[in-house]
Amino acid sequence: MYRYDRYDQELVDQRVAQFRDQTQRFLAGELPDEEFRALRLRNGLYIQRFAPMLRISIPYGLLSAKQLRMLAHIARTYDKDYGHFTTRQNIQFNWPQLERVPDILADLASVEMHAIQTSGNCIRNITADHLAGVARDELIDPRPYCEITRQWATFHPEFNWLPRKFKIAFSSSTTDRAATRVHDIGVHIVRNADGELGYSIYVGGGLGRMPMIGHRIREFLPEADLLSYLEAVLRVYNRLGRRDNIHRARIKVLVKEQTPARFAQLVEAEWAQLDHAAFRLTADDLARMRAHFTEHPYEPSAAADVSFDRAVANDSAFASFVKRNVREHRAAGYKVVFVSLKPQGVAPGDMTSAQMDLVADLAERYSFGEVRATHDQNLVLADVRQQDVHAVWEALRGAGLATPNIGLLTDMICCPGLDFCSLANAGSIGVAADINDLFDSLDHLHDIGEIKLKMSGCMNGCGHHTVGHIGILGVDKKGEEWYQVTLGGSAEDDASLGDRTGPSFSRDEIAGAVRSIVDVYLEQRRDEEETFLQCYRRVGMAPFKERLYAEETA
Numbered sequence: 001m002y003r004y005d006r007y008d009q010e011l012v013d014q015r016v017a018q019f020r021d022q023t024q025r026f027l028a029g030e031l032p033d034e035e036f037r038a039l040r041l042r043n044g045l046y047i048q049r050f051a052p053m054l055r056i057s058i059p060y061g062l063l064s065a066k067q068l069r070m071l072a073h074i075a076r077t078y079d080k081d082y083g084h085f086t087t088r089q090n091i092q093f094n095w096p097q098l099e100r101v102p103d104i105l106a107d108l109a110s111v112e113m114h115a116i117q118t119s120g121n122c123i124r125n126i127t128a129d130h131l132a133g134v135a136r137d138e139l140i141d142p143r144p145y146c147e148i149t150r151q152w153a154t155f156h157p158e159f160n161w162l163p164r165k166f167k168i169a170f171s172s173s174t175t176d177r178a179a180t181r182v183h184d185i186g187v188h189i190v191r192n193a194d195g196e197l198g199y200s201i202y203v204g205g206g207l208g209r210m211p212m213i214g215h216r217i218r219e220f221l222p223e224a225d226l227l228s229y230l231e232a233v234l235r236v237y238n239r240l241g242r243r244d245n246i247h248r249a250r251i252k253v254l255v256k257e258q259t260p261a262r263f264a265q266l267v268e269a270e271w272a273q274l275d276h277a278a279f280r281l282t283a284d285d286l287a288r289m290r291a292h293f294t295e296h297p298y299e300p301s302a303a304a305d306v307s308f309d310r311a312v313a314n315d316s317a318f319a320s321f322v323k324r325n326v327r328e329h330r331a332a333g334y335k336v337v338f339v340s341l342k343p344q345g346v347a348p349g350d351m352t353s354a355q356m357d358l359v360a361d362l363a364e365r366y367s368f369g370e371v372r373a374t375h376d377q378n379l380v381l382a383d384v385r386q387q388d389v390h391a392v393w394e395a396l397r398g399a400g401l402a403t404p405n406i407g408l409l410t411d412m413i414c415c416p417g418l419d420f421c422s423l424a425n426a427g428s429i430g431v432a433a434d435i436n437d438l439f440d441s442l443d444h445l446h447d448i449g450e451i452k453l454k455m456s457g458c459m460n461g462c463g464h465h466t467v468g469h470i471g472i473l474g475v476d477k478k479g480e481e482w483y484q485v486t487l488g489g490s491a492e493d494d495a496s497l498g499d500r501t502g503p504s505f506s507r508d509e510i511a512g513a514v515r516s517i518v519d520v521y522l523e524q525r526r527d528e529e530e531t532f533l534q535c536y537r538r539v540g541m542a543p544f545k546e547r548l549y550a551e552e553t554a
Contacts, residue, residue, distance in 0.1 A: 020102035044115030055118040060128035061089030061373040065360040072356035123153035130374040144289040163241035164249035179491035204255030207461035215260035228279035232271035302333025308386035324404040339379035348414040349377035417457030424457035426474025426481035434511035467491040
């Protein structure tokens with residue numbers, strides 16, 4: 001993984017000192033609130049309903065065991081003993097005291113971490129496929145390109161005050177696991193007909209109150225020109241993006257108003273005017289960055305193991321875990337193990353300090369000291385010898401981290417909602433618990449198969465509800481919590497926005513509505529191989545809507 005050099009460490013240490021001084025002056029009444037607000041946001045600090053919330057950056061979701069232990073320390077020392085992993089592959093702490101935040105940032109800096117640009121109208125954390133470097137369908141590891149982009153974006157003087165927040169995601173696999181087409185910029189690493197590496201560039205995706213799917217504006221961009229092209233896109237947006245209306249300030253609105261074809265022309269014209277030599281990635285640049293992401297020393301002898309298959313055959317509980325939470329690795333004899341942060345009775349994405357410490361220990365012992373955070377709020381141990389998977393499972397199970405539900409209905413994305421967020425209109429954690437209660441049988445969940453349920457407590461869409469197979473949006477109706485439902489969304493290769501079913505459901509009705517949707521799917525699917533999304537796209541909205549609103553039309 002990427003390690004800080006002297007300049008990285010000095011930069012982060014200086015930022016900690018600056019923010020410590022700013023916080024002290026604010027608490028002493030020497031810095032007005034409106035001035036401090038911009039400063040704290042640039043350091044990842046929000047003011048939520050009950051306390052400050054600090055968002056920590058995890059570039060492209062990659063953590064060392066040492067860094068995860070530091071997050072556990074922060075949870076114990078400065079918070080209420082837990083952290084919340086987010087859809088941006090970051091982690092949030094919901095209860096820090098404002099006067100102690102500089103101490104948290106100093107602790108983070110000691111393990112090469114920070115909270116810089118995790119909020120505010122700037123380029124946010126760069127995200128990537130959580131299986132980067134180990135996926136069998138991967139063209140090339142995208143993380144070196146992510147790190148190059150992160151360094152370009154950090155403290156970029158021209159893009160530190162954009163019209164609105166800006167998000168970039170990378171993928172280089174045939175399966176898009178990074179939701180690239182619902183980002184402001186999605187970068188697909190590809191090869192052209194001549195076998196040359198480069199990028200397909202998608203622009204104008206985004207969720208929130210005006211959800212849109214990104215458009216491809218460049219079919220093939222040469223590998224060396226990544227930064228110059230990103231620079232051109234951001235310059236066009238910075239110049240033409242709206243600043244008079246926060247709800248229409250994202251690049252997706254600009255792309256729609258200009259049309260994708262016209263926006264592409266504007267970018268190409270801007271790109272042509274740049275000094276390409278100043279931005280061009282040389283072979284040495286790329287080699288230097290790739291050296292941080294070299295392949296781990298996998299053991300060829302691991303492929304000879306037979307204990308894994310024997311354990312699967314003899315232990316049904318372990319077999320269930322392997323079916324849902326273990327994926328194939330590109331190296332023979334190794335497996336990818338998912339750590340589920342979606343057990344019954346726990347807010348999706350939450351993790352205690354003890355659990356963090358445990359996973360850090362497992363990473364050091366079994367997975368080359370690395371952990372990945374996924375955009376759907378789970379963790380991954382990406383390099384486990386198959387002979388060790390059973391031992392990892394036993395340890396995870398003892399800590400409540402082995403629920404075999406990855407990709408199933410209870411593996412839902414869920415924002416904190418009204419429980420914490422000052423922007424929320426309705427609760428989401430309680431609804432998630434109600435849905436879990438209805439589908440508490442793992443056998444039933446496995447029979448249902450893959451369904452991506454995503455839930456947000458407001459129109460900002462932090463829970464990605466508009467691209468859920470089943471999407472739930474909390475709304476306020478005269479002080480009461482109600483929930484709109486959408487069906488048929490996807491954030492993967494076949495990216496699409498969900499269709500609204502109709503009128504919203506009350507707090508007491510929403511879990512039952514999900515149950516009705518699942519029942520219709522089970523009745524309508526051709527066979528057990530047809531997924532929910534495939535079934536919905538074949539039969540359409542009508543049978544689901546008829547069941548959901550049967551009492552109203554009776």
